[in-house]
Amino acid sequence: MFYVSMFFQYLSQYMKTRLTYRVDLFVEIFSDLLFQAVNLIFILVVFGHTQFLSGWTRDEIIFIYGFFLVPFAFFSSFFNIWDFNERYIVKGEMDRILTRPIHSLFQIILERMELESLFGVITGLAVMFYAGSRLDLSISWYDPFVFIVLVLGGALVYGGIFVILASISFWSDSRTSIMPMMYNIGNYGRYPVNIYNKVIRFILTWILPFAFVGVYPSAYFLGKEEWYGYAFLTPVMGIAFFGISVILWNIGVTKYRGAGS
Template identity: 55%
Template sequence: MFYGGLFWEYLKNYAKTRLTYRADFWVEVISDLMFQGMNLIVILIAFRHTPTLGGWTEAEVVFVYGFFMVPFGIFGCFFNLWNFSDRYIVKGEMDRVLTRPAHNLFQVLLENMDPPSLFGAIVGGIIMAITSVQMGITYGPADILVLMLLVAGSVAIYFGVYTALTAIAFYSDAPTGILPLMYNIQNYGRYPINIYNKMMRFLLTWIVPFAFVGVYPAAYFLKRSGPDDILMAFLTPVVGLVFAGIGLAVWNHGVKRYRGAGS
């Protein structure tokens, strides 16, 4: 109840701020959708030169991209940590956070909520719906529950990976550039995993498991999955829990090591 009420209060404050600067809100929404649209155009252009990509059709790859957008949009809304180092470590705002009774990570996440990112998730859902109609895919009640489970697992993977990397700021306030690098790597998860070499497939599956935020769970709904593929899809929430746990452990250790902004 305490954290639910706190979330609601932060959300109301965000809404009040955005109602004051409505143009900024819609500019952010449109720019984000334009960026996602450019990524989709790249996929469509690629299929003007080849009928399949690693055995996957255009509709299938676009479906995977639509799924990829859904958990990333949810993650971007509720787990936005991009400016943590500069704002909370370099400028010393972490000291303020640590004087309050709520968990420090929860406070940081609430202060950096970005609801416009949810529009990307909505567009991703629309893309999935359109390509599903094109491919004749139908969904029953069980499929909807599985979809929610796989999306939640994918969001947990994003949360775990980026929370652990963000926590590096507790050990060094020097810019590392690792977050932009990881952002670029995650984009490989929106393409069929079999187009990469063995080392890249291993990296995207077990080291930085971004194959579980796109192609593995999406493949389940494409009805092209063998037993191994179905197993990989349902490993998504397991991998999500593991990496979320790792991310929280690294964060909590970093907070214990933190000694203040200094002079």
């Protein structure tokens, strides 16, 4: 209950801060929606030259992209730690975090919230409904519950990977560009993995499992029975990777040397 209370207190302060500068808030929301629209246009341009991509139709690819946007929106809202090394290690703000009687990762997640990114959920659902209507997909009564579980699993996969990368900073405080590079790699998860070669497919499934954010869970709703095993493995991968990330984070905190002079 203490952590729940802290979450709502941080949330309250966040809303007060963001609503003070409403124009900036609306500009950020608009830029996010524009970025998503550009990616969708790219898919449409690709399918303007071909009807199938490794056995996937245009509407199936669009559905996968829509699904991908939902867990990615939760990730972007609560795991905005791309500059963790620069801000908390190099500049020494981790010292401030560690003086408070609350888990350091939880504090940083709350400090770096960007809840305007949650509008991506609306965009993703709209894209999914559009593609699903064209594909004549049927929905069972339990599918909304399966959807929630798969979305949370995908968000935890994304969050776990980036928390693991952030944890490396506790051992090496040098400035690195690995975070932006990983964001680009993560975008591969919004396309079917069988369009890539076997090496990339293996990496996106077991090493950097971004495929569990988009294509694998989407396969369940698209009726791709040969991929059901991967789809139902999504929450397991999410819990496993996020659990590993928290363990590495806790170990890394014990290695933190402070900002120094």
